[in-house]
Amino acid sequence: MSEAxxxxxxxxxxxxxxxxxxxxxxxxxARELCVLKAxxxxxxxxxxxxxxxxxxxxxxxxxxxLNMDGTRSEMSERAEKFARRLNGRFNLPVHTHDERLTTFExxxxxxxxxxxxxxxxxxxxxxxxxxxLEGWLEHHL
Numbered sequence: 001m002s003e004a005x006x007x008x009x010x011x012x013x014x015x016x017x018x019x020x021x022x023x024x025x026x027x028x029x030a031r032e033l034c035v036l037k038a039x040x041x042x043x044x045x046x047x048x049x050x051x052x053x054x055x056x057x058x059x060x061x062x063x064x065x066l067n068m069d070g071t072r073s074e075m076s077e078r079a080e081k082f083a084r085r086l087n088g089r090f091n092l093p094v095h096t097h098d099e100r101l102t103t104f105e106x107x108x109x110x111x112x113x114x115x116x117x118x119x120x121x122x123x124x125x126x127x128x129x130x131x132x133l134e135g136w137l138e139h140h141l
Contacts, residue, residue: 019125
């Protein structure tokens with residue numbers, strides 16, 4: 001039986017930006033790391049590789065953007081393709097996790113901290129990645 005992951009990277013997949021967070025199983029908490037720019041959903045793979053080398057995660061979690069009724073969407077397919085590419089490139093276990101409302105929740109948190117709009121200048125993608133990673137940790141460990 002394989003050991004449970006201790007350190008994970010979480011990715012909030014998007015076609016223009018991909019939020020990245022790091023989390024640990026010991027505390028069940030995650031924190032935002034960065035936002036990667038993407039061209040039509042394709043990141044700079046060298047930057048992804050640099051993050052993986054720096055953090056050396058045991059596993060990766062990619063947010064799965066389902067419709068509110070739980071059905072799959074075109075973005076769900078794209079996020080799963082991104083997850084498969086992560087697995088193929090870095091040979092790490094990659095899990096997907098329902099990310100419904102994480103961006104909404106992230107914007108709510110930023111609003112409560114005083115941010116008023118400006119999500120292009122101060123994106124919430126990395127915070128959304130941290131929230132989805134904490135959700136995965138809560139359900140799987």
